[in-house]
Amino acid sequence: MNDDMFNELLESVQQADSMIKGQSTAARITEFADPEVKAIRTKTGLSQSRFANLLGVSKRTLENWEQGRRHPTGPARALLKIVDADPEYALKALHG
Structure with a gap:
């Protein structure tokens, strides 16, 4: 794994951590309609x-x-x- 990929992965983990702690919200939320x-x-x-x-x-x-x-x-x-x-x-x- 190169440095760019590692840094991108690390940033994703940090973003997820801040969402879990309630410090930020997800950029988008996808909801699927229930089937009829x-x-x-x-x-x-x-x-x-x-x-x-x-x-x-x-x-x-x-x-x-x-x-x-x-x-x-x-x-x-x-x-x-x-x-x-x-x-x-x-x-x-x-x-x-």
């Missing part, structure tokens, strides 16, 4: 039970997502994004 679970399910034409089964979650979890009481995270959120982008292909791939 009901709209995504509607695209597939599946019932709540079948869609929940496809995603590997309980029907109750799916209901909570659709009604906004809970929000999908991690792999479920990524899978919903894939289904939203191309429902036909995603269903084909998931049904194997």
